[in-house]
Amino acid sequence: MSFLGIxxxxxxxxxxxxxAMVALIxxxxxxxxxxxxxxxxxxxxxxxxxxxxxxxxxxxxxxxSSTVIPxxxxxxxxILLQRERIKLQDALDELAAAHAELAHRSRVDALTGLLNRGxxxxxxxxxxxxxxxxxxxxxxxxxxxxxTFGHGAGDDALRAISKALAxxxxxxxxxxxxxxxxFAVFLTGCMDEATAQERAEDIRxxxxxxxxxxxxxxxxxxxxxxxxxxxxxxxxxxxxxxxxDKSLYRAKNSGRNRVILDSAA
Numbered sequence: 031m032s033f034l035g036i037x038x039x040x041x042x043x044x045x046x047x048x049x050a051m052v053a054l055i056x057x058x059x060x061x062x063x064x065x066x067x068x069x070x071x072x073x074x075x076x077x078x079x080x081x082x083x084x085x086x087x088x089x090x091x092x093x094x095s096s097t098v099i100p101x102x103x104x105x106x107x108x109i110l111l112q113r114e115r116i117k118l119q120d121a122l123d124e125l126a127a128a129h130a131e132l133a134h135r136s137r138v139d140a141l142t143g144l145l146n147r148g149x150x151x152x153x154x155x156x157x158x159x160x161x162x163x164x165x166x167x168x169x170x171x172x173x174x175x176x177x178t179f180g181h182g183a184g185d186d187a188l189r190a191i192s193k194a195l196a197x198x199x200x201x202x203x204x205x206x207x208x209x210x211x212x213f214a215v216f217l218t219g220c221m222d223e224a225t226a227q228e229r230a231e232d233i234r235x236x237x238x239x240x241x242x243x244x245x246x247x248x249x250x251x252x253x254x255x256x257x258x259x260x261x262x263x264x265x266x267x268x269x270x271x272x273x274x275d276k277s278l279y280r281a282k283n284s285g286r287n288r289v290i291l292d293s294a295a
Contacts, residue, residue: 048112139207141185142192150206154216155267157204163226165215165233166257166274167195170286172211179244187242187252194236198229213254214274223260223291230256230289238287253287260292 137149145153154164169191176184188211195213199205204216215233220226237254244250257278261270273292281290 043116142188142207144192144196144213145204145206147206147208150204150208150214150216151267151271153204157216157218158261158265158267158270160219161221161261161263163217163220163229163258163260164270164274165217165226165230166259166271166278167213167215167233167237167254168256168278168282169211169213169237170253170255170282175244175250179250183244186244187250190240190242191237191252191254194240195233198233198236221260226258226260227289227291230258230291234287234289255281255286256289257281258289258291 137145139146144150154162169187172184172187175187188207191213192205192207195205195215199215200217202218204214204218206214208214217226217229220229234254234256237252240252242250242252255278257274257276257280259270259274259277277290277292281288284290
């Protein structure tokens with residue numbers, strides 16, 4: 031209930047009850063003004079010299095006009111204003127939805143639904159004060175999938191990997207696709223090397239367990255190499271990622287499909 035008993039309509043619908051309330055308020059206001067003008071008689075008008083029949087007709091039309099005109103005018107105007115308000119609200123809702131969609135798209139990788147590179151790095155930088163571990167993940171021999179089965183199959187593989195990563199992540203973790211076949215995970219609050227190694231190994235096994243069938247009846251194994259770096263207190267994000275990248279290269283150069291932990295922490 032709002033001012034003068036006029037309710038805000040539920041949803042984007044015209045409220046005829048509200049329009050009727052506006053008409054009633056307009057009617058009462060008109061009666062009040064008309065009645066005050068007659069009773070106050072500011073000009074000292076006398077009606078003794080006017081024929082009673084004419085006077086009765088005058089009072090009739092005065093009462094009629096002060097009753098009908100406010101209702102006839104205010105009710106449709108109230109309906110019109112509500113419709114305009116609804117149009118405006120619909121436009122504002124559409125604008126807000128479009129803004130939210132653009133904001134979402136600017137942060138999310140379109141293919142996988144994970145955080146994109148910019149959003150992932152920004153989120154990690156905000157969380158570095160709480161410490162954590164970065165896992166740099168690169169899919170082994172991914173080019174072979176594209177070359178052998180086509181880029182459509184490659185996209186399917188990336189989506190399957192993204193789903194495996196998301197299933198292994200905790201609510202406080204961050205998962206992103208940095209580009210191509212490279213992914214990253216930030217384990218928020220993880221400062222223990224053994225825990226980071228265990229979590230990374232669990233992710234590696236989750237990727238290896240993907241049942242990827244690029245063609246009917248033909249399975250293709252997917253593996254990934256993972257480099258891990260513990261974020262030191264007040265470490266620049268660039269340094270942490272560089273250490274994780276170096277560990278990733280060591281994992282790939284050591285035969286792939288393995289986890290290598292950076293020893294700087």
